[in-house]
Amino acid sequence: MCRISVSLCLRGVLCISLPLSLAAAQGSPSTQQVTAASVAPTSEFYAKPSAQRLARGKYLVEGTAHCFECHGLSDFGNGLGQPKPGTEGAGQIIKDDDNDDKMYPDGIIVPNITPDRETGAGNWTDSQFERAIRHGIGHDGRKLIDFMPYAYFRSMTDEDVASVIVYMRSLPAINNPLPKMRLGFEVKTDMQQEMEPALRPDATDQIRHGWYLVRIAQCNGCHTPYDDKGNPVADMMFGGGLRLKGEWGDVVTPNITCHPSGISHYDAAMFIKTIRTGRASAGVRDLATVMPFSYFRKMSDEDLSAIFAFIHSVKPVFHEVDNSEPPTFCTICKQAHGLGDRN
Ligand code: HEC
Numbered sequence: 001m002c003r004i005s006v007s008l009c010l011r012g013v014l015c016i017s018l019p020l021s022l023a024a025a026q027g028s029p030s031t032q033q034v035t036a037a038s039v040a041p042t043s044e045f046y047a048k049p050s051a052q053r054l055a056r057g058k059y060l061v062e063g064t065a066h067c068f069e070c071h072g073l074s075d076f077g078n079g080l081g082q083p084k085p086g087t088e089g090a091g092q093i094i095k096d097d098d099n100d101d102k103m104y105p106d107g108i109i110v111p112n113i114t115p116d117r118e119t120g121a122g123n124w125t126d127s128q129f130e131r132a133i134r135h136g137i138g139h140d141g142r143k144l145i146d147f148m149p150y151a152y153f154r155s156m157t158d159e160d161v162a163s164v165i166v167y168m169r170s171l172p173a174i175n176n177p178l179p180k181m182r183l184g185f186e187v188k189t190d191m192q193q194e195m196e197p198a199l200r201p202d203a204t205d206q207i208r209h210g211w212y213l214v215r216i217a218q219c220n221g222c223h224t225p226y227d228d229k230g231n232p233v234a235d236m237m238f239g240g241g242l243r244l245k246g247e248w249g250d251v252v253t254p255n256i257t258c259h260p261s262g263i264s265h266y267d268a269a270m271f272i273k274t275i276r277t278g279r280a281s282a283g284v285r286d287l288a289t290v291m292p293f294s295y296f297r298k299m300s301d302e303d304l305s306a307i308f309a310f311i312h313s314v315k316p317v318f319h320e321v322d323n324s325e326p327p328t329f330c331t332i333c334k335q336a337h338g339l340g341d342r343n
């Protein structure tokens, strides 16, 4: 399995570097095991609406899972990064001006998932939704590219995925026709790899709950460095090092393990304050809006505490990253970032 980090430009303005699988493009056999959950279920899935599911779905979609950061037009320049009103779920085209035109000749098409019957999800069944979210199979049976974080959503419980579907169906229908995505490669079985941290056998229920939320929030996808083949560096998990460049600035994700070079100075209260205010550490500096704090801040204190308990329990990693310092070369993540020369 070969993954590379590519530079993508949203509508030609916002550039984002995210790991994308190239297994098929390279013709390399995937070494990844296809897990049971990645095989599409044969039974039908039903998401019966209820007030409770509607509320839970809103909490997950607009909070933890931040679906509209991709399936809407994010306003990264307003200090929050929330979707522009009226674009929630309507999808978009992410253009890459640099090196990606062969793989995505027309850009990455993020589908319209609002209930619009003509251009969105109005005619899709609950099973079609569920298969896309947890198994990476589109409503038309196509294998989805791993830009859609289905491997992270795979762990969602039946109740939570049903809630997400119930909420998606309650959204206003937005008529937003988008072209079918053309790919310069064939999507093979299961492209996306989720990174499993070593969950200690003695992990408390709070830590386990935190890990459940961390996956849905995809913290590990952003806060882990990737090697030159685009594979996540497993023993650096949560150690930071992914470059994200765009309207929000040019930043490298920081180390969020409890190593002194990470966030050992945080306690749960400071973590919650950081997420709620969008200001880093002791409130000294605004966080770049690509960090989805404006979604995560909608989570309860209980859930944010669980997330903190989990990240506090993972293996501490040495890696200094500070986006407020001038960039210098880092031998750990092989790129320039603030405090890179200290590594
Ligand atoms: C990091 C960006 C990103 C996030 C976050 C994201 N998606 Fe997606 N999603 C995509 C992309 C890109 C595709 C299209 C992939 C393809 O066509 O191969 C997609 C496809 C889908 C599809 C399949 C649509 C179809 O045409 O069959 C559904 C349903 C969907 N997403 C729902 C969701 C939901 C619900 C969430 C939040 C729980 C979510 N997505 C979060 C990027 C994202």
Ligand code: HEC
Pocket: 214, 217, 218, 219, 220, 222, 223, 244, 251, 252, 253, 254, 256, 263, 271, 274, 280, 281, 286, 287, 288, 290, 291, 292, 296, 307, 311, 323, 324
């Ligand atoms: C889309 C990528 C992305 C995701 C997903 C993401 N982060 Fe971040 N995070 C960032 C970036 C980029 C920064 C640095 C922003 C800056 O320096 O301005 C950051 C900063 C932080 C900080 C501040 C660290 C400091 O130096 O004080 C914390 C804490 C943090 N993230 C925790 C998390 C947690 C926990 C999750 C999951 C619930 C998460 N992040 C998900 C990109 C992401």
